[in-house]
Amino acid sequence: MQLNEETIMLIIKIVCGSVSGICAILSVLSALFGGKWKGLYKNVKAVNDKTNKLIELIEEAETHGAYTGDDKLQFVLAKYMQWCLSSKIPYNEEDTITQINELIDMTKEVNGGLNGRRKEF
Numbered sequence: 001m002q003l004n005e006e007t008i009m010l011i012i013k014i015v016c017g018s019v020s021g022i023c024a025i026l027s028v029l030s031a032l033f034g035g036k037w038k039g040l041y042k043n044v045k046a047v048n049d050k051t052n053k054l055i056e057l058i059e060e061a062e063t064h065g066a067y068t069g070d071d072k073l074q075f076v077l078a079k080y081m082q083w084c085l086s087s088k089i090p091y092n093e094e095d096t097i098t099q100i101n102e103l104i105d106m107t108k109e110v111n112g113g114l115n116g117r118r119k120e121f
Contacts (some may be wrong), residue, residue, distance in 0.1 A: 046089065053083055054100060076100060 057079050061072040077096060084091040 049087075050084075050089065051099070051103075054080060054096070054103060057083075058100065058103060073097070073100065 054076070057076045060079075061067065061075045064072065064075070067075065077093065080096060081091050081093075083089075
């Protein structure tokens with residue numbers, strides 16, 4: 001098939017029409033469902049901020065070598081509760097303890113895996 005000027009113009013018109021149609025559909029969909037996506041984004045951002053803050057506090061607690069494990073946990077819980085209150089984020093101690101334990105377990109697995117690989121080299 002040979003492309004002449006008319007064929008190329010037809011293809012361009014079809015593509016432009018398709019893009020315009022897609023933009024119109026997306027505009028309608030975003031108007032209908034935009035609030036849900038914004039809410040989802042806010043929730044994901046809040047979870048990310050909370051996890052980052054916990055990691056920061058756990059790292060800070062680990063610098064206090066004289067503290068026991070329970071002392072470090074209480075330190076993290078107290079600081080995290082203060083941060084949640086000042087940031088107007090709901091705080092649940094049981095969920096926070098569970099999340100801290102999951103983060104610590106994950107760190108141990110990663111560090112254990114890295115230590116095992118270091119021995120191989």
